Amino acid sequence: MTTNKPLLKVDAVGIQFGGLKAVSNVNVELYPGELIGLIGPNGAGKTTFFNLLTGVYVPTEGSISLEGQNLRKLPPYKINQKGISRTFQNIRLFGDLSVIDNVKVAYHSLAKHSMISSILRFPTHFKGEQEMDERALEFLKIFNLDHYQHELAKNLPYGQQRRLEIARALAANPKLLLLDEPAAGMNPQETHELMNLIAFIREKFNLTVLLIEHDMSLVMGVCERIYVLDHGQLIAEGKPEEIRNNPKVIEAYLGEEVVS
Numbered sequence: 001m002t003t004n005k006p007l008l009k010v011d012a013v014g015i016q017f018g019g020l021k022a023v024s025n026v027n028v029e030l031y032p033g034e035l036i037g038l039i040g041p042n043g044a045g046k047t048t049f050f051n052l053l054t055g056v057y058v059p060t061e062g063s064i065s066l067e068g069q070n071l072r073k074l075p076p077y078k079i080n081q082k083g084i085s086r087t088f089q090n091i092r093l094f095g096d097l098s099v100i101d102n103v104k105v106a107y108h109s110l111a112k113h114s115m116i117s118s119i120l121r122f123p124t125h126f127k128g129e130q131e132m133d134e135r136a137l138e139f140l141k142i143f144n145l146d147h148y149q150h151e152l153a154k155n156l157p158y159g160q161q162r163r164l165e166i167a168r169a170l171a172a173n174p175k176l177l178l179l180d181e182p183a184a185g186m187n188p189q190e191t192h193e194l195m196n197l198i199a200f201i202r203e204k205f206n207l208t209v210l211l212i213e214h215d216m217s218l219v220m221g222v223c224e225r226i227y228v229l230d231h232g233q234l235i236a237e238g239k240p241e242e243i244r245n246n247p248k249v250i251e252a253y254l255g256e257e258v259v260s
């Protein structure tokens with residue numbers, strides 16, 4: 001279900017590294033509840049764009065707003081609190097923490113109990129801890145990871161680590177979830193299950209999802225609209241069938257498989 005006010009509005013955004021314009025004059029509008037793909041050849045600027053949205057980089061041009069609030073110069077943790085969570089192309093879990101602690105880390109700042117009650121171990125602390133455990137376990141159940149809650153994150157198989165990263169991102173209670181190649185390294189069965197899961201959590205948590213993915217047939221199958229970046233610039237935006245037949249997109253992907 002979409003409304004006519006964008007959740008995220010990206011207006012003529014760009015960033016330059018030395019002489020390289022990694023992202024240039026990019027305009028994007030995401031509406032509440034949409035599941036949108038961001039594709040482009042290697043080095044097109046996709047991850048840099050995520051870094052701009054999450055405050056890792058400050059744009060050298062243009063503006064980014066979430067629900068009408070300018071995000072400019074906000075540090076990543078503030079942007080996270082305002083409702084943008086992400087996963088990374090290279091998994092970034094706390095490998096030596098348990099699976100459940102990886103999830104709890106994400107929403108610790110949202111927890112109701114205070115630092116003092118935590119230190120002094122007041123009953124409110126235990127209530128807080130218990131609530132946190134219960135909530136984290138709910139997330140793990142959704143991702144079929146509850147049986148591994150006490151396992152160290154680094155001991156999980158690769159596909160499950162990817163799912164845990166999404167669970168952690170979700171635990172921060174985002175409005176917008178950014179997924180950077182969530183299916184990378186997964187086998188076709190795992191990928192298929194993951195895509196169903198993404199569609200499911202979008203509904204369950206009223207999320208807007210922006211997804212970078214290299215597997216084109218997968219993006220075309222699951223996303224309602226797609227943005228295409230090439231050499232830092234948007235070269236196309238539209239429904240999957242429009243993107244599939246767009247000459248600029250076909251040219252950008254020349255030599256790569258666009259759709260199966």
Ligand SMILES: Nc1ncnc2c1ncn2[C@@H]1O[C@H](COP(=O)(O)OP(=O)(O)OP(=O)(O)O)[C@@H](O)[C@H]1O
Nearest residue numbers: 017020022040041042043044045046047048049089
């Ligand atoms: N911190 C940085 N300093 C200098 N150049 C950078 C920096 N970050 C990204 N770049 C450059 O910006 C360009 C876009 O990189 P980016 O990683 O965003 O592409 P991508 O579309 O995510 O690629 P891939 O699909 O291979 O992950 C590349 O040329 C990259 O080398």
